[in-house]
Amino acid sequence: xxxxxxxxxxxxxxxxxxxxxxxxxxxxxxxxxxxxIDSSGNLDTTGxxxxxxxxxxxxxxxxxxxxGKVSAPASSGSGMxxxx
Numbered sequence: 001x002x003x004x005x006x007x008x009x010x011x012x013x014x015x016x017x018x019x020x021x022x023x024x025x026x027x028x029x030x031x032x033x034x035x036x037i038d039s040s041g042n043l044d045t046t047g048x049x050x051x052x053x054x055x056x057x058x059x060x061x062x063x064x065x066x067x068g069k070v071s072a073p074a075s076s077g078s079g080m081x082x083x084x
Contacts, residue, residue, distance in 0.1 A: 043062075045053050052063045 043056065045056065048063065055061050
């Protein structure tokens with residue numbers, strides 16, 4: 001193959017990867033923590049609140065407490081600063 005053909009194929013593959021990541025079809029867990037996967041290959045949402053499940057289904061976001069970024073909220077409040 002010519003050099004130009006190889007470059008075109010490489011650029012097309014790169015654009016395809018960017019599109020897949022941008023649309024959320026392909027996701028990477030960059031938190032470094034393992035996320036539980038059930039037997040059917042889906043994320044194990046056992047123990048999640050309804051709100052966490054909705055956020056995952058609608059936005060693809062995994063709860064921060066599972067990512068190791070934020071500890072579980074204290075029982076004395078909602079964890080919001082200045083919130084109601």
